[in-house]
Amino acid sequence: MRVITPPRGLSGWLFFVGCGLVITPLNLISGLIQNYVPLFRNGSWELITNPESEHYISGFALSAYFELIVNLLLLAMSLYLINLFFKKRVTFPRFFIICQLLAIFIYVADGFISTYYFSHIGDHPNMSLKLLVIGVAFGVVRILYMLKSQRVKNTFNQEHSYKAASKTAAILSIVLVIGFCSYLMFVNKNSSKYRLNHYLKSVSSEIRQDLPVTLNQEMRLDEVYVSGTTLYFRYTLLNSTTNPFSENDEFQTVMTQAACNNPMIKQLVNIGAKIKYSYTDTSGVDLTAIRIDSSDCA
Known part of the structure; x- marks a missing residue:
């Protein structure tokens, strides 16, 4: 009589889950650098958030900061999930679901922000809606898989304290939020000095035309x-x-x-x-x- 072995281990659909876990932090880091660093470096942030600027967008600063912090929290969770995944911790499925819910929330918030603030830019809102639907759909599928999969139940059985896991995730999140925000402040400060230096050079160049x-x-x-x-x-x-x-x-x-x-x-x-x-x-x-x-x- 053939004995059927219950599915177990980081194979099957869990292999693709693991690939996604490894890729996610890279995508998040790339997105944070591409979306936020130029915003602070090229002076766009000052133009959009200064009420006296003709390009001022009311409420944009608060929305951008909120989205930045949520993305950094998601980055912290994704990094910690990799550790839980490969150690087959019993806490992994629950934290994975929390991370997916957070990701869905980001997709929805990003779609709303894009439509609200940039509806005048071509078909950008339609692209955001498409990404929103795809992101939410994939998130729901992953959550259902974690809840229903027998392989997940059989694989992630290594004891682990939820309290300890939550504490580690919180510390990692705080470190990332403080670290990246400090980096943006450094970029903004240096870019402000660069723009001021460039402006002073234009002033001095104009004056020098008549010297001595x-x-x-x-x-x-x-x-x-x-x-x-x-x-x-x-x-x-x-x-x-x-x-x-x-x-x-x-x-x-x-x-x-x-x-x-x-x-x-x-x-x-x-x-x-x-x-x-x-x-x-x-x-x-x-x-x-x-x-x-x-x-x-x-």
């Missing part, structure tokens, strides 16, 4: 250049044989006030630029220098 320029009988502007987020002005005193600033304690205050009253300088420091004025005599000897930032013009 004699401002009056006493002073000539010889050079304007940029280093990082600082715009430098180099002046030459034409008729000075001694340092006129050495005994003038009010010079810094007077020049700072004059600079802050200049509309162009005030605009530059308000967007984060620093201004440095340096003064030399006709032989090139440094006489004094003044630095101005937003705190000076507050």
